[in-house]
Structures are given as structure tokens and as C-alpha cells.
Amino acid sequence: MSQSTSTGPDRTRRVAVVTGGSGGIGRACAERLGADGFAVVVHYAGNPQRAEEVARAVVAAGGLATTAQADVAAEDQVAAVFTAAESEFGGVDVVVNTAGIMRLAPLAQADLKEGGEVDGMVRTNLRGTLVVSAEALRRLRDGGALVNVSTSVTRLALPTYAAYVATKGAVEAMTPILAKEVAGRDVTVNTVAPGPTATPLFLDGKDEETIARMASMNPMGRLGEPADIAEVVAFLAGPGRWVNGQVVFANGGAA
Template identity: 65%
Template sequence: MSTMQRTEDGSARVAVVIGGSGGIGSAVARRLAAQGMAVAVHYAGRAEQAEKVVDGITAAGGTAVALPGDVAEPDRMTALFDAVEQRFGGVDVVVNTAGIMLLSPLAEMSLDDFDRMHRVNVRGTFVVSQLAARRLRAGGALVNFSTSVTRLQTPGYAAYAATKGAVESMTLILARELRGRDVTVNVVAPGPTATPLFLDGKSEELIGRLASAAPLERLGTPEDIAESVAFLAGPGGRWVNGQVLYANGGIA
């Protein structure tokens, strides 16, 4: 483990990673733990994967716990934040990687699918951001997740990009609303990243074309994205606030 990041009272900083059982979320949880943070690994329906993330962190000498909850339900998320504060004494970093992506031309997408994405991506981000705004200690950081598709206008992504556009708007406004709190609020917007969420349903030919679109000529990895989060959540990112960081290898 790297040098411990500590709060003013000398205790280890505490991070909550929403969606910590997923591809990017698990990489973020491991990376923040490597910075010396105690990490709460949130999961919705994948308890086994979350426990594997926790086991990996603890095996490397870190501190982590897996906690469940529906990201769109305030009572469940409040209970999660309460549990983290009771166990670790407070919350210093909140990273919300939870999201779903359902693709279809706008004219063909069902309202049920649109509402499913809105519930997780928009309502879920609102619930988590509201709790982060109320609970983060001075020197803290909130990092929400968008997508580089908001700049690419890719057919089939209209509904998904619309939910992430909402995430960007509410996050950047929240950064201004927290004036005087010594809390940074930013968005990471990944490009094509080799996660199950991204790869599901795509042909090898399509994946190859997407990989070659960036000047670096490859897909991003969860670890690439985790490095961006670690920067924003760590001491080097304290002067970055109210921004969207496009972590996409130059695709847009």
C-alpha cells in the first residue's frame, strides 16, 4: 500500500465507492485503497463480486467493507452512509460509478428502458450527490460519472447520453453550491472502456473500430479511469473543481 492519506486528526481518509462491484467501480475501490483510504464498496445485486473486491483490498493490507443498497432509494443510501460513518468515523470521498446503459435509436426506445436508465443514472446520482453534499468532511471530494458520448453524438446513445448530460449539469451546479465547504465536486467522463457494461452486445468488429478511434488506438481500461478518479480525490486534485474530466485517450 502507498503512503496513507489522512485527515487533519490523523485518521485514514474514508471513501465510499458507489457501484464498487462493477468494472470501473472495483478498479476505483482498489486504487483508492492503494492510496491508504478505508473503502466502502457499495453493491446493488452483486454481493459476491463486492466481497471479492474487499478480499483483494484486505489481502493487500488495506481496509474495506462491502455494503448493499439501491442507489435510487434515499433510505437505503442514507443507511449506507450511516454505516460508513459508524464504522470509520466519517466520509471524505464519494465516487458514484453506478449506472446502466441501454442502447437504441431514440425512435425505437421504450419508455420503460428510458425510465430504468433515468432511475439509476439520474435519480441515483441525485440521491448520492445530496448525501455527499451533506456528509463530506472538509477537504473532501465528490466524483460523479458521465460519458464522452455526450460530445460524440453517436447514434443509438441518445437516451443514455441524455441521462449523463443531466449528471453533468447537476454536478457542476453542486460544485458552486458548496462554496466555502472545502469540498471539490467533479465529473469523470470515460470514453470506450473495456468493461462488461461497454462490451455487452457489441461485435468484435465494432469493438475493434471503437478501439481504433482514439489516437492511442486502444480501449481504455478500468485502471485508466481509476487513475483519473484517484487524482481528483487526492491532494493533487484539490484545485480542480466543477469540471468534467474526459478520460478517453483523445477520442473527443
């Protein structure tokens, strides 16, 4: 656990853990929640420099932030992140689970060997969501919120996305169940399903023609930006208390 704070712990603040917080959407969420007054734990898997950069950005804007490393599929490591958040800031109020990986191929050509790319997506996107969600629902304080991340491709049904969408469809399916499992605790559980968004995860391996074509599919005439998704997450993490057990498609109208 490496620390980057503006002055020191302020235990009167609400606290957010953002998994995948060094990535495109994760970073936007961390910075937005920091601007909204949250103390932010920026989780990363393997790039401490990027996570520290995000934490410094939160601090530069007047917030509190710290970084934490974990494999989201490893229960003990995820538990350690939450314990560190509680020790540093006094508790956990919001968990935004953006950690994920994407490997695209027609299923007949996908790397299905044991330990291969598809297994990697299942481990991070599905098992990781289960592990993070379980820990969040144990630890979130009353008034808290868990926000997981799916993808609008569960509806867009784009070729080459089958294995990836399989891991994300499961996240959507568990969302209303988890909301009911914490009934009576004033904790909300929702999932945000971004459409094509201009992040390294999405842009990697795509040529300009493909990117332009996908942007043109949107009624808004562009790809989403990480800040577009962070705005929806911030609503669910803050004032959106009557939205619960839902999958919110944040995609500019793509269908």
C-alpha cells in the first residue's frame, strides 16, 4: 500500500475503492469521485506508476487518495485492500469495480486452452467481480454503493466479442440478486454498461477505419469518453439512491 494524500486522513469523508483505477474509465471514476469529496483508494494490478499518477491528480485537485495493489481474483489480496482502506480512511462507502481485460477473436479461433486468454478474462472479469463484490457487501457501510461494470456489447452483439461478453453478461445477471442479498442495509448494487469508449482497452488493436465505423454507429456521432461513464458512476455512488439492482447502459443511445 503506497500513500498519496493532501494533508492526512480525514475520517469524516466518504471513502471509495476504485478497482482498475489506473485505467481509462477507472481513472476517470477515481478523479470524479475525488472531486465529489470522496477519499479514493486507487487499485491497480501491475502498474504502480500509473496508479500513483492518478492518486497525485486527485490530491492536486484538493482530494485525498492512496494506491493499493491486488489481483482482483485473489480473495486475500482484495480483503487486504479493503482493510487498508478502513485503516487509512476509516471505512468503505463506495466500491467501483472497473478492473477488467478484453481479448477479442471469433470464438472458433479464440485461445481456449487452459490458462489462455479466455481463462484470463473469466478469472479477472467474472471471478474478480465475484470476489470484489463479496468483499464489498461484507464491508460497505450503510448508505453505501457497489457499482460493477459490464458492456453494451451484451446488446450490440458484435462479432469477435463472444467470450468477453460471456464474462460480462454474468455480471449483469448477478446485479439484481446482489441488491436483494443486502436488503435492509441501505446499500445499492448496480452495474454500468458502457458503449464503445475511447480507452486503451477499447482502442488497442483497432485501426482507424474500425474506430470511425463504431463511432458512426452512435446517434451522438462519437465514441464515449471515460468522463461520460464516470458521470453515471458518480450518480450511482451519490444521489442515485433509488436506482438499485439495475444495469445502466451508458452508451449515447447505441443499440
